[in-house]
Amino acid sequence: xxxxxxxxxxxxxxxxxxxxxxxxxxxxxxxxxxxxxxxxxxxxxxxxxxxxxxxxxxxxxxxxxxxxxxxxxxxxxxxxxxxxxxxxxxxxxxxxxxxxxxxxxxxxxxxxxxxxxxxxxxxxxxxxxxxxxxxxxxxxxxxxxxxxxxxxxxxxxxxxxxxxxxxxxxxxxxxxxxxxxxxxxxxxxxxxxxxxxxxxxxxxxxxxxxxxxxxxxxxxxxxxxxxxxxxxxxxxxxxxxxxxxxxxxxxxxxxxxxxxxxxxxxxxxxxxxxxxxxxxxxxxxx
Amino acid sequence: xxxxxxxxxxxxxxxxxxxxxxxxxxxxxxxxxxxxxxxxxxxxxxxxxxxxxxxxxxxxxxxxxxxxxxxxxxxxxxxxxxxxxxxxxxxxxxxxxxxxxxxxxxxxxxxxxxxxxxxxxxxxxxxxxxxxxxxxxxxxxxxxxxxxxxxxxxxxxxxxxxxxxxxxxxxxxxxxxxxxxxxxxxxxxxxxxxxxxxxxxxxxxxxxxxxxxxxxxxxxxxxxxxxxxxxxxxxxxxxxxxxxxxxxxxxxxxxxxxxxxxxxxxxxxxxxxxxxxxxxxxxxxx
Numbered sequence: 001x002x003x004x005x006x007x008x009x010x011x012x013x014x015x016x017x018x019x020x021x022x023x024x025x026x027x028x029x030x031x032x033x034x035x036x037x038x039x040x041x042x043x044x045x046x047x048x049x050x051x052x053x054x055x056x057x058x059x060x061x062x063x064x065x066x067x068x069x070x071x072x073x074x075x076x077x078x079x080x081x082x083x084x085x086x087x088x089x090x091x092x093x094x095x096x097x098x099x100x101x102x103x104x105x106x107x108x109x110x111x112x113x114x115x116x117x118x119x120x121x122x123x124x125x126x127x128x129x130x131x132x133x134x135x136x137x138x139x140x141x142x143x144x145x146x147x148x149x150x151x152x153x154x155x156x157x158x159x160x161x162x163x164x165x166x167x168x169x170x171x172x173x174x175x176x177x178x179x180x181x182x183x184x185x186x187x188x189x190x191x192x193x194x195x196x197x198x199x200x201x202x203x204x205x206x207x208x209x210x211x212x213x214x215x216x217x218x219x220x221x222x223x224x225x226x227x228x229x230x231x232x233x234x235x236x237x238x239x240x241x242x243x244x245x246x247x248x249x250x251x252x253x254x255x256x257x258x259x260x261x262x263x264x265x266x267x268x269x270x271x272x273x274x275x276x277x278x279x280x281x282x283x284x285x286x
Numbered sequence: 287x288x289x290x291x292x293x294x295x296x297x298x299x300x301x302x303x304x305x306x307x308x309x310x311x312x313x314x315x316x317x318x319x320x321x322x323x324x325x326x327x328x329x330x331x332x333x334x335x336x337x338x339x340x341x342x343x344x345x346x347x348x349x350x351x352x353x354x355x356x357x358x359x360x361x362x363x364x365x366x367x368x369x370x371x372x373x374x375x376x377x378x379x380x381x382x383x384x385x386x387x388x389x390x391x392x393x394x395x396x397x398x399x400x401x402x403x404x405x406x407x408x409x410x411x412x413x414x415x416x417x418x419x420x421x422x423x424x425x426x427x428x429x430x431x432x433x434x435x436x437x438x439x440x441x442x443x444x445x446x447x448x449x450x451x452x453x454x455x456x457x458x459x460x461x462x463x464x465x466x467x468x469x470x471x472x473x474x475x476x477x478x479x480x481x482x483x484x485x486x487x488x489x490x491x492x493x494x495x496x497x498x499x500x501x502x503x504x505x506x507x508x509x510x511x512x513x514x515x516x517x518x519x520x521x522x523x524x525x526x527x528x529x530x531x532x533x534x535x536x537x538x539x540x541x542x543x544x545x546x547x548x549x550x551x552x553x554x555x556x557x558x559x560x561x562x563x564x565x566x567x568x569x570x571x572x
Contacts, residue, residue: 140495180489183486185496188499191481195531198531198533216474216505218497219502221557247484264513265514271482278492
């Protein structure tokens with residue numbers, strides 16, 4: 001089939017690589033503003049051909065993968081919706097779902113099936129040169145079907161994603177997606193940014209870090225052009241998660257202040273229990 | 287020389303393994319209440335002999351490494367201070383320094399040189415079976431000399447530690463140690479515990495996690511018998527770091543609520559700049 005990747009950066013390039021490795025004999029094309037990235041990808045046979053103008057290839061696409069900023073997806077749909085092939089399947093990789101789904105579904109031609117998705121795979125560095133199918137291996141993938149989506153297309157997309165190396169593909173509602181991602185991804189980023197920015201810059205902290213600090217700040221190499229928009233699109237859930245986190249932080253902080261060992265032990269035992277549950281480990285006796 | 291490791295758990299066992307790998311022909315002994323761990327270590331030739339009663343081996347020790355809870359160090363010094371060999375060098379691995387140094391130095395015989403130290407190496411799992419010299423490789427080590435310590439003993443200890451695989455050995459004051467560790471290690475643990483405990487337990491969150499959440503909660507498998515004591519011993523600095531972190535968190539939270547993109551972008555650009563500084567990377571143009 002003809003697959004068109006829109007946005008050949010880290011994520012788009014990783015899709016191209018994973019599709020090539022998965023076999024299947026697809027024709028993979030890409031659309032990007034960066035001609036250099038396109039010709040590099042052609043030279044490395046990551047794609048069959050690159051295009052800077054969407055209208056030159058969108059009409060040929062059986063499957064379109066949007067790997068661009070949310071507002072660019074909306075713009076492209078707006079501008080080119082009449083060019084999509086009937087029965088084309090479209091998907092995306094946007095980190096929050098309710099708002100973008102509402103905005104796009106009202107613009108779509110009836111015969112085009114946009115199934116929204118979210119690969120939960122690392123992508124802290126921007127650009128094609130960081131693309132790698134490796135990050136997909138064993139990672140989780142969330143898809144958020146709506147009433148518009150055809151069952152057979154959902155099944156097709158799940159099989160396609162599986163072939164790229166992802167392990168668990170969960171079908172969840174856009175609401176639940178945004179609730180849980182607001183916690184596991186967005187809150188984590190809010191915390192990491194706040195932590196590294198609270199460092200005393202005169203202390204030369206890096207000489208005194210262990211794994212803890214490096215782990216907690218790994219995701220601070222954040223794309224400041226993308227994330228504010230994602231935070232705003234999900235601010236109701238995100239705010240609730242920040243509040244719940246702050247409640248726990250204040251409780252622990254108060255226990256430290258009061259030298260309340262019993263409360264600290266209880267919170268740590270609970271965190272240890274949750275750690276073991278998260279990693280499917282049995283909690284050892286102490 | 288005769289080296290006695292007191293406490294043959296994860297850290298003590300890792301020392302034993304690293305000493306064996308470092309060569310040097312030392313006689314390594316261990317003291318522990320766990321006879322099974324001692325005989326396992328003897329069988330694996332990790333130690334020459336194990337003892338449950340400190341008085342049977344402390345008089346022979348040229349170098350003593352305390353790898354036990356802070357209060358146990360104080361108890362042992364209290365009970366056996368008259369048995370230490372003249373010119374014995376002692377060190378420890380306690381995560382905070384001011385309080386324990388003050389408490390121990392007033393009890394020490396004049397001819398015994400206790401040089402306090404802190405290997406910044408992972409140790410989330412307890413027990414000898416998790417011991418491994420690997421975690422020391424390339425890790426940072428902090429030592430906090432005081433006026434009591436002899437220059438030549440400090441130099442000896444630094445050389446010894448280097449031989450175990452550590453990369454940077456920094457000499458810093460106990461005050462600065464507690465200030466910086468309160469940030470890089472203790473605050474990180476406070477945050478991780480608060481994050482995992484704020485999870486909605488009914489959501490089965492683990493199906494929807496990416497690397498972010500797993501990174502930020504890796505250190506939640508925490509020893510609840512040790513850490514409350516460490517937090518309390520350092521509560522002045524730790525409280526200050528929690529306050530600084532909370533300030534940043536509230537600032538970012540307010541920017542999200544107000545949809546203040548400029549402030550969010552500024553905070554993210556700053557966090558990205560600090561990420562690159564932490565990892566000695568050049569910040570790319572965006």
